[in-house]
Amino acid sequence: MKLDVDVLRYLSKDDFRVLTAVEMGMRNHEIVPSELIGRIASLKHGETYKVLKNLLKHKLVHHDSSKYDGFRLTYLGYDFLAIKTMVNRGVFTAVGRQIGVGKESDIFEVASEDGTVMAMKLHRLGRTSFRAVKSKRDYLRHRSSFNWLYLSRLAALKEFAFMKALEEHGFPVPNAVDCNRHCVVMSLIQGYPLVQVKQLQNPDTVFETIIGLVVRLAEHGLIHCDFNEFNIMIDDDEKVTMIDFPQMVSVSHRNAQMYFDRDIECIYKFFGKRFNLSFEEHSDDIDNSEVDPDESSRPSFSSITKTAGFLDKELAASGFTRKDEDEIQKFIEGDVEEDDLSHGEHDSELCQTNIKGFDSLHLNQEEPTSSCNEEDQVDENLQSSEAGQSGDP
Ligand code: ADP
Ligand code: MG
Known part of the structure; x- marks a missing residue:
């Protein structure tokens, strides 16, 4: 199976803005009210609705009107946000075939600009039943409800930190390359x-x-x-x-x-x-x-x-900071605060990778829109993850 990243190339800045707004809303809402998405994205009147329709068409969000009119991210939507960040950071420029389906992950080949092929693991912690996850995963203690985005992100962060620490201590593990949201990029093991x-x-x-x-x-x-x-x-x-x-x-x-x-x-x-x-x-x-x-x-x-x-x-030394620990602790105790975490990333010009079997990711580049103060605030949120590891719900 291939991850169809074709769509990713044609998504506009507004598409990502609204997708990010849905992600932000999901910190506190399983289904994010449309009105809240509109407020977070703060596009011109009517624009958010148009964009949501487009995202819906590409299955990046799911519409739910059972209780109220709202949306949530799909796995694919979350995948695209993480992949876009990785591409913007220059970690890889193309996505290839799926090489593994784990119990709680999908693994794909990805390639950097110079043609180095690596493995990208997308964590899917909500895929198994909550009961199964709960019994298996230590960090779910005391947690009565959960958000699969947050869990998957936490799993990725933990995996990345451990892989790095183990590598530094000479254990035979893949080389940990980068981590964002629920996505870990590592060296490809030939075997x-x-x-x-x-x-x-x-x-x-x-x-x-x-x-x-x-x-x-x-x-x-x-x-x-x-x-x-x-x-x-x-x-x-x-x-x-x-x-x-x-x-x-x-x-x-x-x-x-x-x-x-x-x-x-x-x-x-x-x-x-x-x-x-x-x-x-x-x-x-x-x-x-x-x-x-x-x-x-x-x-x-x-x-x-x-x-x-x-x-x-060792985990602290390899990037798993006290702050990350605190965040996880907060999550375990169930009181993640709105706006504790920042979101989004820069757009940037990307290079094409032409490798057989790989889909190159030349992302859409748009002129920045004019902004009022309120928009500036959101823009800050949307742009802050490029430098740091946060940017995740
Ligand atoms: P899960 O947590 O879902 O079990 P794994 O990390 O065990 O996921 O990966 C699932 C499968 O993907 C592995 O059994 C292996 O075949 C493949 N895989 C995972 N990581 C790599 C890697 N770095 N290089 C090559 N193949 C990998
Ligand atoms: Mg496994």
């Missing part, structure tokens, strides 16, 4: 998810490497929590790369031991089944009395010397 690998030259070595990673993560104060054959990539040289970090927790988490054991168990089970490695000390079929527990080589959580606090220090 396959372990689940697709039927044969290995050295299954023992790969197994030990992978188990070693779980242990080393714990030594650094972290547990992956979804460490399985879907989130481990293997290349032709049998080099291992781990991916997918939004659900990681600290070793001080109340269920840390259980998460650690589950990660280890997944790997043991998979290698036992797929590559016939035998781990007799853990077979359910044998009489436990025959096994000397001291001979068990399975890593135990309690015996690992863990450095808790990796989370705080």
Whole structure:
């Protein structure tokens, strides 16, 4: 499947202004009243309605009139806002084919101006049921309702920060390139998810490497929590790369031991089944009395010397700031304030990338409209994300 970014090229400044207004309104409204969108966008009378019709036609917003006349962003609308920001920042200039469909994400190839192909992960946290998300995602504690935009953004931010921190500590992870809204851009891993690998030259070595990673993560104060054959990539040289970090927790988490054991168990089970490695000390079929527990080589959580606090220090150092933490905390406690966050981005002239199979993103460039004071205020909002990482609800 391809993400149809054709439309993106022809969207006007007003289209993005109104799309951004819907995004801003969604901080406090699941469905944003049309009248509020009009006020935030502050276009000339009647213009907002025309633009909304256009956005609706391209499925960037969804109209709802069940309770009152209003709109919400669709995934596609949110995708376009994030993609536009990335393109304006010069991170990539073209979008290619979809390379992965995760439980809670879509992954596409993207290419920079010089032709470097990378991976773009668009988080879709609301895709699974809330109950499933709630049970899985640590940061949803205490939260009784949720906004999928905010959740997806939070997941992306967390993933980006962890990927960066892990990379800095020499873990085999993709190179974290950039993050905006629910979108993370990272290096493309040349390889396959372990689940697709039927044969290995050295299954023992790969197994030990992978188990070693779980242990080393714990030594650094972290547990992956979804460490399985879907989130481990293997290349032709049998080099291992781990991916997918939004659900990681600290070793001080109340269920840390259980998460650690589950990660280890997944790997043991998979290698036992797929590559016939035998781990007799853990077979359910044998009489436990025959096994000397001291001979068990399975890593135990309690015996690992863990450095808790990796989370705080290292994540802060790699861009996951105290402010971000506070925002997440605010979200968890359910009191995100209107206008706490700023939105939008600059328009800029973009270069074409001509790579086979990629859709180049030469965005529409329009003359700036004249503005009154009120518009200036919105313009400030619309332009502030270029320099910083905010700009997200
Ligand atoms: P989810 O959180 O939805 O499970 P993942 O991060 O695990 O998403 O990605 C889903 C799939 O996309 C992976 O199994 C893999 O096939 C592919 N993928 C993800 N990241 C990359 C990458 N950096 N390079 C190549 N393929 C990737
Ligand atoms: Mg995954």
